[in-house]
Amino acid sequence: MNKELEHQFVTNLEQHQNIAHKICRIYTNDKDSHNDLFQEITIQLWKAYPKFRGDSKFSTWMYRVALNTAITLYRKKKRSIRTQDYDSVHFKIKSEEYDDEVEQHLKLMYDAIRQLNDIDKALIFLYLEDKNYAEISETLGITEVNARVKMNRVKTKLKNLINP
């Protein structure tokens, strides 16, 4: 494999690695599985990189490949999800910035996200990332209308989980 391609890829990846880390936060609950998923995403991105022609932005492409990886890996490892530890690490909220009540509420919401299925998680993730429906439809390979319908459903689902 040529050196130039490698350098290009790693430079891009370093710059945009936040995307992968954030996906890991949504899909995993502890540091080890975070690292596992991050590594898997890196490998899948690298494998797919020769096919990335630059007709979309690197970040757009990365959202797509990384989410696909998270979704397939999540499916494979569904068994391990049962052992999740809600209180542990990941969504640490800076306590100085919120009062207790808000903090509790946020925790409740993150817990609710964990209960969503893999596709719903992807939708919420893209929502949190401030993606518009055109971008969401491109990333997930669904139509814009479909993305809109699905998103509304997930939001309702999430609200019901938070306020049963």
Place this chain on the structure above:
Amino acid sequence: MDDLDLLKKDWKKQEKNLPHLSYDELYKMIWKRSSSIVKWIFIISIVEFLLGAVLNIFLADDHYWEQMEKYSLTEFIIATYVISYLITFYFIYKFYNNYRSISTTDSASMLMKSILKTRKTVKYYISFILISSGVVFLVSLILMLRNHAVNADPGQANMEFDTKQWAIFIGGTLIALAILLGIIWLIYRVVYGILLRRLHKNYKELKKLEME
């Protein structure tokens, strides 16, 4: 404020707490594909084992065993099966261990060590296949000849070889053996050679990275 807006605000805030990996760390990560090559070696060894077992079961029908009985080879063949299966299991276990160790290492130097170990295991494995094929071939031939001589009907036309005939016979056998081993060697070169070359390339790149 809406729940989801609150969540979004918090999500943005968290961005600064995300881990950040350096260029080098990421670069090493893409060399992790060594682990998938080793995984393939492991899988191929199992497929090969199963294929061999299935072939054995189908080829070794009653007729085959009758033949073997005739040449008094039954014990020898059974012993060969047992020993070769044991050794093959041992290699499958080694391949599996290599795969485990390579997929759990994080440091480049450990990865390099594992790559070297894997290459060595594969080489030993191929040598085992070649040597055992040769030995089994020769031993069965010798046993067959000996038992044939014992069982031969004395009244039959004289089957004794003179020196020249022996020379031709031995020469022919050796050539046949060489061709057989050559074919086996070639098959293994193709199957494992490609994977080994890729591993070696990864190894060289990792080494370069270590030196820099």
